[in-house]
Amino acid sequence: MEQFEPVIVAFCCHYCAYTAADTAGSQRLSYPAGVKIVRVPCTGKVDAKHLLTAFEKGADGVLVAGCLVGDCHFKDGNVKAARRVEFTKKYLQEIGIEAERLEMAGMSAGQGKEFAETATAITEKIRALGPSPVKGKNSCCGKAA
Amino acid sequence: MITAERKPLEELLGYIAPYGRILLLGCNECVTVCAAGGRKEVGLLASALKMAARKSGKDVEIVEHTLERQCDPEYVEEVAGLVGQADAVVSMACGCGVQQMAMRYAKPVFPALNTRFMGGSERQGVWDERCAGCGNCLLGVTGGICPIARCAKRLMNGPCGGSANGVCEITPDVPCAWHLIWERLEALGQTQQYMEIIPAKDWKTAQGGGPRKIIREDLAE
């Protein structure tokens, strides 16, 4: 059987995690190709709706990666994001999606190795869990004006 | 404001199970402020319902819409077209909005929220009960603190013997309303107010007299 390659959406803050991913690149450290990075100004900008939409659109796992606690460029956006991640995990459980599919991580801009390791670890964790239980036929969202 | 909280997803999935096309209708007023049923929560719930349905092999179409106010006929009228295309409505308004929809449209209307109480914001993300709508406000003689909504026993002349160190006997998280009233009257230099006995309350103005109605003759048509 073909090996399942998880799709991970990684919301990375511009100041730390995104730069860490960049650092990983310039250090020639590889991380799984299924990790799709969405750059955000701060993880504090990431809403529960973004996280649910990622799953709705077919992500097998979602990573929110910001600065280390105490190092947020906007003071405490990462702390707020962590609370939203916890809120969203509860929503996921109600839907019937394993809460472990959503994760929060913190790293500094220079920690390219940590970024690559985190991206690899979440990919392996999701690979073990299997594809998202809500993946499959994607019904489009009917939105009224 | 009127405060509310979302119902468990399982209950909502049970309501909508027989239907294929749902209008999920939020309200821009109180329930938006208490983060229960505004546009954002409509978006979250729509995603959640769609994913949960998909997981169980079903496909449900959800149309999202949020009204300025769901407890007024003028606004509720605006969604006639959307209701016409839907098999059922799930309302994220308080119970007043849900009923406004149910009175207007001959379609099944389900509540997505549990309406909790009339309250205020204590701090970001925290709301507490402040008024029980008794219909004859006592705040003018109780230092601006409600002995009905905020005292577990609704005492007119408290505190009871369970008040200790400013805390109500029901749980240490609840301040004693009468302790608060005394402190406030003291700060205002109005402790003489406390010496006045408040007579037994006539609950006819509350729900004791059945469903209530306000008629403003000058406005009513």
Ligand code: SF4
């Ligand atoms: S006294 Fe009655 S009207 Fe006044 S705040 Fe309390 S419950 Fe509300």
Ligand code: SF4
């Ligand atoms: S302790 Fe205070 S708030 Fe609690 S029941 Fe007694 S008087 Fe009411």
